[in-house]
Amino acid sequence: MTSQSTLTKEGDLPGTPGQSPSPDGLKAGLKNRHLSMIAIGGVIGAGLFVGSSSGIAAAGPAILLSYALVGMLVVFVMRMLGEMAAASPNSGSFSAYADRALGRWAGFSIGWLYWFFWVVVLAVEATAGAEILEGWMPAVPQWGWALIVMVVLTATNLVSVSSYGEFEFWFAGIKVVAIGAFVIVGLLAVFGVLPGSDNPGAGLAHLTDAGGFMPNGAGAILAGVLLVVFSFMGSEIVTLAAGESENPRRAVTKATNSVIWRVGFFYLGSIFVVLTLLPWNDKSIEEKGSYVAALDSIGIANAGQIMNVIILTAVLSCLNSGLYTASRMAFSLGERGDAPKAFAKVNAKGVPTAAILASVVFGFAAVYFNYAYKDTVFLFLLNSSGAVALFVWLVICFTQLRMRGILLREAPTRLTVKMWLFPYLTWATAAMITFVLGYMVVDEANRQVALLSIAVAAVVVAIAVTREKFFPRPAAATVPAPRDEEVEPVSGV
Numbered sequence: 001m002t003s004q005s006t007l008t009k010e011g012d013l014p015g016t017p018g019q020s021p022s023p024d025g026l027k028a029g030l031k032n033r034h035l036s037m038i039a040i041g042g043v044i045g046a047g048l049f050v051g052s053s054s055g056i057a058a059a060g061p062a063i064l065l066s067y068a069l070v071g072m073l074v075v076f077v078m079r080m081l082g083e084m085a086a087a088s089p090n091s092g093s094f095s096a097y098a099d100r101a102l103g104r105w106a107g108f109s110i111g112w113l114y115w116f117f118w119v120v121v122l123a124v125e126a127t128a129g130a131e132i133l134e135g136w137m138p139a140v141p142q143w144g145w146a147l148i149v150m151v152v153l154t155a156t157n158l159v160s161v162s163s164y165g166e167f168e169f170w171f172a173g174i175k176v177v178a179i180g181a182f183v184i185v186g187l188l189a190v191f192g193v194l195p196g197s198d199n200p201g202a203g204l205a206h207l208t209d210a211g212g213f214m215p216n217g218a219g220a221i222l223a224g225v226l227l228v229v230f231s232f233m234g235s236e237i238v239t240l241a242a243g244e245s246e247n248p249r250r251a252v253t254k255a256t257n258s259v260i261w262r263v264g265f266f267y268l269g270s271i272f273v274v275l276t277l278l279p280w281n282d283k284s285i286e287e288k289g290s291y292v293a294a295l296d297s298i299g300i301a302n303a304g305q306i307m308n309v310i311i312l313t314a315v316l317s318c319l320n321s322g323l324y325t326a327s328r329m330a331f332s333l334g335e336r337g338d339a340p341k342a343f344a345k346v347n348a349k350g351v352p353t354a355a356i357l358a359s360v361v362f363g364f365a366a367v368y369f370n371y372a373y374k375d376t377v378f379l380f381l382l383n384s385s386g387a388v389a390l391f392v393w394l395v396i397c398f399t400q401l402r403m404r405g406i407l408l409r410e411a412p413t414r415l416t417v418k419m420w421l422f423p424y425l426t427w428a429t430a431a432m433i434t435f436v437l438g439y440m441v442v443d444e445a446n447r448q449v450a451l452l453s454i455a456v457a458a459v460v461v462a463i464a465v466t467r468e469k470f471f472p473r474p475a476a477a478t479v480p481a482p483r484d485e486e487v488e489p490v491s492g493v
């Protein structure tokens with residue numbers, strides 16, 4: 001469905017073509033093709049490839065409903081975030097908007113929690129990539145591969161934002177092509193029209209022929225939600241990157257409008273193919289992984305190695321984006337006086353060097369803990385950051401409830417993207433996220449993650465409130481109000 005929306009002219013926004021600097025010193029080094037691929041690839045994490053088998057084992061074919069529920073949450077949250085980001089593109093994204101709408105304590109808290117989440121993810125992804133590379137070239141130890149991967153991608157981010165965008169363009173492109181091919185080839189095999197396929201082509205029979213569509217009961221759908229929710233983290237990255245693009249508002253609008261089909265095709269589409277190629281309780285799904293088992297059922301040779309290449313690409317993509325995201329959040333916190341001032345400084349190429357290096361240092365520390373203290377220190381880091389995705393989504397909901405009024409009052413023409421059924425759907429989304437958090441607390445398998453994450457969040461909020469009381473922010477570091485300006489109509493989906 002096509003609707004009319006309005007966007008500011010390219011020259012009116014910080015970060016116009018030609019590497020021109022924005023007021024905060026960052027440069028518009030990301031091209032439209034970079035942003036488009038970051039937006040598409042942002043919802044495809046390594047968790048989709050390596051974590052889906054656990055969800056299938058827990059809920060059976062009903063895991064499709066788990067993915068649909070979480071996908072719906074992501075669509076709603078991205079719509080809210082898109083409303084704010086299209087109105088005021090900012091490298092701090094939801095942290096800066098929370099600062100403006102809810103108070104400094106909120107921006108400080110969610111910004112640092114998000115940064116913490118991504119520096120822990122750096123260790124997880126670096127280790128996952130190192131395991132694959134060590135399997136191919138065992139002469140280099142696993143820690144050596146982790147070091148090499150981290151150093152290479154750090155160098156990429158330090159060179160310029162355009163080098164990050166170029167790497168991410170190709171990483172994300174490989175993921176997109178791979179899943180697209182998997183869905184198309186898989187569907188042909190499902191309906192028995194793929195030449196040379198070893199799969200019997202049972203159509204939709206496998207969705208119900210092994211104990212029904214909900215073999216483990218309706219409650220397993222919620223268990224599945226907890227297993228798949230964190231594989232969706234990353235869809236918000238495009239709103240941070242938009243501030244360094246040629247046309248931030250257009251990029252955010254496109255990303256927001258396309259999130260429905262991206263979630264539907266890449267997540268629901270690929271899991272649907274797995275569940276229709278094989279019975280959900282086929283042992284090969286857990287032994288080999290859902291995607292490898294599906295490819296093996298078709299008769300594709302070397303399916304395991306093919307998936308290792310794709311998973312490695314997804315890991316490198318996530319690592320690349322994680323480092324970028326953590327550094328830009330640190331940069332934004334530095335700009336607002338909530339992190340060391342050095343984090344807000346950029347070099348001649350518009351790169352926040354100190355913010356990148358600080359994030360990498362903590363990332364390297366997390367990698368070390370993963371090898372030296374995996375079951376103690378690193379387990380604590382992993383568990384205490386596990387629910388941050390849900391905290392971020394919840395803060396986005398409450399921020400958007402306040403920001404809508406601020407935008408209507410101060411810059412109504414900037415509301416080019418609007419949340420549907422406001423404020424009812426925003427409140428409903430917040431309630432759904434709160435329910436998931438509550439279910440994590442009562443669920444034995446996820447209770448520790450939930451309680452540790454809540455405890456760490458409470459400590460960060462306490463620090464934020466204390467800072468706000470005893471160390472008021474200088475006026476120069478406040479988040480600027482959105483500025484109304486001339487707009488021109490642009491068609492949006």
